[in-house]
Amino acid sequence: MAEPANMSSKGSASRILIVDDEESLIYVWQRFFGKEGMLVDFAGDGKQALDLIKRGDYAVIFSDLNLPSLRGEELARLARERDPLVCVNVITGAPSIEGAVACMKMGACDYMGKPFDPLNLVVKARRCLQHYAQKKEMAAMKEELARYEEINRLKSEFVSNVSHELRTPLFSTRGAFDLLRVDLASGLDQTRRKLLGVIENNLDRLGQVIGNVLDFAKLERGTLKPEFKSVSLHDLAQEVMESLSPLFTQRGVVAAPLKREASGRRIEADSGQIRQVLTNLVGNAVKFTPSGGRVGIEIRDHEAMLEMIIWDTGIGVAPQEHSKIFDRFYQVDGSLAREAGGSGIGLAIVKGIVDLHGGAVWIESKLGEGSRFHVSLPKVQTKEQGNA
Amino acid sequence: MPDKKILIVDDEPDVRFVLRTALERAGYSIDEAKDGLEALAKIAQALPDAILLDVMMPKMDGFSVHQKLKENPAWASVPVVIITGKGYMKEFMELRQDLAVAAYLEKPFPVSMIIGKLQDIFGNG
Numbered sequence: 001m002a003e004p005a006n007m008s009s010k011g012s013a014s015r016i017l018i019v020d021d022e023e024s025l026i027y028v029w030q031r032f033f034g035k036e037g038m039l040v041d042f043a044g045d046g047k048q049a050l051d052l053i054k055r056g057d058y059a060v061i062f063s064d065l066n067l068p069s070l071r072g073e074e075l076a077r078l079a080r081e082r083d084p085l086v087c088v089n090v091i092t093g094a095p096s097i098e099g100a101v102a103c104m105k106m107g108a109c110d111y112m113g114k115p116f117d118p119l120n121l122v123v124k125a126r127r128c129l130q131h132y133a134q135k136k137e138m139a140a141m142k143e144e145l146a147r148y149e150e151i152n153r154l155k156s157e158f159v160s161n162v163s164h165e166l167r168t169p170l171f172s173t174r175g176a177f178d179l180l181r182v183d184l185a186s187g188l189d190q191t192r193r194k195l196l197g198v199i200e201n202n203l204d205r206l207g208q209v210i211g212n213v214l215d216f217a218k219l220e221r222g223t224l225k226p227e228f229k230s231v232s233l234h235d236l237a238q239e240v241m242e243s244l245s246p247l248f249t250q251r252g253v254v255a256a257p258l259k260r261e262a263s264g265r266r267i268e269a270d271s272g273q274i275r276q277v278l279t280n281l282v283g284n285a286v287k288f289t290p291s292g293g294r295v296g297i298e299i300r301d302h303e304a305m306l307e308m309i310i311w312d313t314g315i316g317v318a319p320q321e322h323s324k325i326f327d328r329f330y331q332v333d334g335s336l337a338r339e340a341g342g343s344g345i346g347l348a349i350v351k352g353i354v355d356l357h358g359g360a361v362w363i364e365s366k367l368g369e370g371s372r373f374h375v376s377l378p379k380v381q382t383k384e385q386g387n388a
Numbered sequence: 389m390p391d392k393k394i395l396i397v398d399d400e401p402d403v404r405f406v407l408r409t410a411l412e413r414a415g416y417s418i419d420e421a422k423d424g425l426e427a428l429a430k431i432a433q434a435l436p437d438a439i440l441l442d443v444m445m446p447k448m449d450g451f452s453v454h455q456k457l458k459e460n461p462a463w464a465s466v467p468v469v470i471i472t473g474k475g476y477m478k479e480f481m482e483l484r485q486d487l488a489v490a491a492y493l494e495k496p497f498p499v500s501m502i503i504g505k506l507q508d509i510f511g512n513g
Contacts, residue, residue: 119466124509164473164474165473167473167494167495167496168400168473168495169402170408170495170496171403171406171473171495171496171497172400172402172403174496174498174499175403175406175410175496175499176405176406177496178498178499178500179406179409179410179413179499210496379398384503
């Protein structure tokens with residue numbers, strides 16, 4: 001990454017080319033530029049100049065307007081064709097407005113009359129070199145940015161393709177399993193029923209992971225669009241707690257019953273997306289709560305907002321991590337965190353979806369004292385949020 | 389629900405088999421096609437009562453099949469349920485409300501959902 005930026009300050013791109021058919025002048029040029037330690041090449045006519053330009057990378061060119069085999073403005077055009085950043089200065093013994101305009105049109109940076117003060121030219125050359133280096137660096141940064149954006153686009157595309165490739169086999173497996181389970185519902189011993197349960201739970205889990213990956217890709221591309229309808233957060237919370245009950249059982253965590261206080265309150269939201277938010281938050285809470293602990297959801301009614309609090313009695317999150325846990329791919333360090341695993345996109349999706357709803361999400365937690373994730377959602381969606 | 393014939397169009401044999409099993413249990417009779425061209429040939433032979441149509445298939449994709457259906461007055465009224473793993477259906481359908489698709493389902497969906505969609509289409513007959 002650092003390479004293109006360095007290139008501008010040294011190497012062949014800082015060379016100066018001087019084109020003049022007056023041999024006596026070349027000595028003057030040589031003396032002044034050489035004293036400044038600048039790298040200078042000379043050409044006595046247009047053809048020789050073009051050969052040099054084709055071979056070397058010049059940052060600055062000083063050229064006489066009247067060359068034996070080529071006009072100065074033509075030289076300027078050809079040099080700019082090879083490197084659009086090169087600074088070409090045309091010099092003439094008979095300056096005129098028309099001549100200056102013609103040269104500028106051909107891409108020259110400056111047009112000067114003879115006789116000139118060699119010191120002025122050295123100052124000019126230095127300025128041109130600096131300018132060239134800056135432009136070069138800018139171009140390299142633009143290129144780097146474009147490359148980064150392209151990689152990011154390819155990554156999102158790859159993620160959504162892979163997710164698609166996973167969805168079809170999952171559909172066949174899940175469908176076949178569901179059909180078989182109806183046949184097997186009766187007459188199985190406990191171990192076989194448990195084995196069926198293992199398949200079912202893990203198919204659910206695969207489905208959730210694939211859903212998360214796809215939602216993540218959509219969020220990255222900006223194509224995840226909520227479909228706002230009137231929904232009951234209480235009912236959604238109830239559904240999610242029920243659907244995750246196998247996970248609670250497996251981990252030995254107690255699901256606290258939902259209070260009915262805000263059960264009648266409805267908000268405008270995308271029910272599938274809010275279900276995803278709750279599934280990710282409750283799933284996390286269960287994963288990070290040791291056996292015997294409790295996880296629950298509270299719903300609070302504020303004036304224009306409904307707030308959900310997903311709480312647990314688990315290991316908690318250190319305050320210095322609070323600002324980072326919603327970043328994509330971020331994983332909290334620590335042995336229990338590592339053990340729980342995860343793709344590092346669950347909370348990023350939560351934040352993305354809550355943002356799309358014009359809401360806010362934050363955490364209240366200390367190490368060892370459990371966590372409370374707050375999700376605050378507006379009851380009514382304005383047009384702008386809907387189109388966001 | 390009997391006497392309704394459903395054409396399942398999907399390039400994956402496993403997907404076709406799972407859908408066929410679920411729908412046969414619900415009392416439908418089933419025909420299958422493994423790509424868009426075969427689907428059109430089957431439709432020309434005998435018009436089904438509904439079509440379950442995958443999107444990404446070799447030879448001819450699902451949307452091309454759908455377009456051919458809508459272009460032919462004899463076929464245009466057959467309800468089409470798009471079944472896809474593409475993952476961008478909601479966004480796509482919002483853009484293309486002109487497509488007149490009866491319903492769409494994104495894989496993986498529970499097989500019970502397809503029964504529900506067909507009941508909606510046939511009005512609990």
